[in-house]
Amino acid sequence: MSQVHKVIIIGSGPAGYTAALYTSRALLKPLLFAGYASGGQLMLTSDVENYPGYPEGIMGPEIMSDFRKQAEKFGTEIVDKDVSSVDLSSRPFKVTVEGEDFFSESIIISTGAEARWLGSENEDQYKGRGISTCATCDGAFFKDKEVIVIGGGDSAMEEATFLTRFASKVTIIHRRERLRASQIMSLRARENPKIDWKLNTSIKSWTGSDNILTGAVLTNTKDNTDSNLSFDGAFIAIGHQPITGFLENQLDVDNHGYILNKINTMTSVNGVFACGDVVDTRYRQAITAAGMGCMAAIDCERWLEEN
Numbered sequence: 001m002s003q004v005h006k007v008i009i010i011g012s013g014p015a016g017y018t019a020a021l022y023t024s025r026a027l028l029k030p031l032l033f034a035g036y037a038s039g040g041q042l043m044l045t046s047d048v049e050n051y052p053g054y055p056e057g058i059m060g061p062e063i064m065s066d067f068r069k070q071a072e073k074f075g076t077e078i079v080d081k082d083v084s085s086v087d088l089s090s091r092p093f094k095v096t097v098e099g100e101d102f103f104s105e106s107i108i109i110s111t112g113a114e115a116r117w118l119g120s121e122n123e124d125q126y127k128g129r130g131i132s133t134c135a136t137c138d139g140a141f142f143k144d145k146e147v148i149v150i151g152g153g154d155s156a157m158e159e160a161t162f163l164t165r166f167a168s169k170v171t172i173i174h175r176r177e178r179l180r181a182s183q184i185m186s187l188r189a190r191e192n193p194k195i196d197w198k199l200n201t202s203i204k205s206w207t208g209s210d211n212i213l214t215g216a217v218l219t220n221t222k223d224n225t226d227s228n229l230s231f232d233g234a235f236i237a238i239g240h241q242p243i244t245g246f247l248e249n250q251l252d253v254d255n256h257g258y259i260l261n262k263i264n265t266m267t268s269v270n271g272v273f274a275c276g277d278v279v280d281t282r283y284r285q286a287i288t289a290a291g292m293g294c295m296a297a298i299d300c301e302r303w304l305e306e307n
Contacts, residue, residue: 004092005031007300008104010083011243013040014286015276016110017067018293019300023108024074026301031104032071032078033097039064040112041277042286044128045137051286060128063286088250088269106271106304108296109259111243113277113284118150118236120216121205130213131206131234135159136285139166142233148173148216150203151237157185159237164194171196171231173203175221198229206234242278256281265296266303273300 007023009016012034023030042048045060054063072078079097087094092103115133117123123131132138135149139162147167149160152174160170172189177199179186189195204217204226215230242257252260252268258281259267259274267274275292277284 002101002103005029005102005104006304007031007106007108008033008093008095008102009108009110010086010095010246011035011040011109011111011276011278012038012068012078013042013064013110013112013276014067014290015112015278015293015296016040016108017064017071018290019108019110019275019297020071020076020078020293021067021074022294022297023300024071024076026297027075028301028304030076030108031102032076033083033095034068034078034080035082035111036080038078038080039068040289041115041133045132045134047141048137048286049140050137067290083246085246085248086250088247088272091271093271106300107273108293108300109247109267109272109274109278110276110289110293110296111246111278112289113240113242113258113280115236115240116238118203118238120203122208123206125211126206126208126213126234129211130208130232131236133236133240134284135162135235135237138233138235139163142167144168145232146171146230147233147235148229148231149235149237150174151239152176152179152181153237153239154181154185155239156237157181157189159235160189160195161192163235164192167194167233169196170194171198171229173198173201173218175202176200240277240281240284244278254281265292265299271303271307273303 006028009032042060049057146169204219265273273296275296276289
């Protein structure tokens with residue numbers, strides 16, 4: 001067996017980097033697998049104005065670069081590779097990365113969740129340039145502007161209602177006639193005078209100029225006819241998907257795949273902790289993820305001391 005680490009952190013983003021900062025300052029010499037797409041969802045966010053300490057705002061990739069540098073400053077070893085699998089059946093735990101095995105007395109999982117995207121034409125071009133998956137994060141950028149929300153569930157109704165605080169008009173686009181949202185959430189949205197509706201409608205392609213979103217081509221799902229719609233921003237609210245496939249059902253998760261914590265940030269396997277959006281189905285904010293990363297690091301440190 002090769003070297004046994006005190007702690008291995010799987011995943012970066014605010015949760016992973018904060019866990020790394022705290023465990024490295026506790027002299028646990030963490031090894032962090034950041035993944036090829038390191039930095040989490042903030043890497044797709046242009047301006048961040050709701051993270052404390054940045055009164056003028058900051059670019060998403062820039063704040064994640066600061067997180068990373070601070071973790072490295074105190075001795076975190078960061079590897080930009082994806083974890084293939086883990087073996088949590090015995091200690092030390094085994095983490096496999098591209099055929100190479102690493103061993104650790106404890107693990108902190110902070111792989112996050114990824115928003116579900118539509119996959120419409122030109123979508124990648126306008127991610128973070130008019131297309132968002134977080135109204136709480138980006139709604140304030142669209143004050144007195146027209147936006148759309150795509151989705152028919154509670155999340156979409158909640159996002160649309162929230163956006164009416166800023167936008168002059170919010171149009172909900174849903175591919176079916178009937179909504180999946182609860183009656184109370186649907187009613188709340190329907191009674192809001194700022195909300196318009198386009199049901200039986202899907203997004204065929206996104207349009208814009210100078211890499212800034214300006215509208216979309218819509219398709220009527222009943223007769224397949226196309227039409228153009230102009231707007232200033234779009235919010236996709238069709239759900240999130242936790243990044244937990246590499247775990248292969250070795251931890252308790254909920255019906256949607258989010259890791260369940262047993263006590264504080266401890267999972268169903270002692271010595272394995274989880275934090276950030278991979279467990280958070282409610283808040284999904286950078287600051288709450290960072291806070292949970294701190295919690296996981298402290299829980300991990302104390303568990304190692306006790307065991």
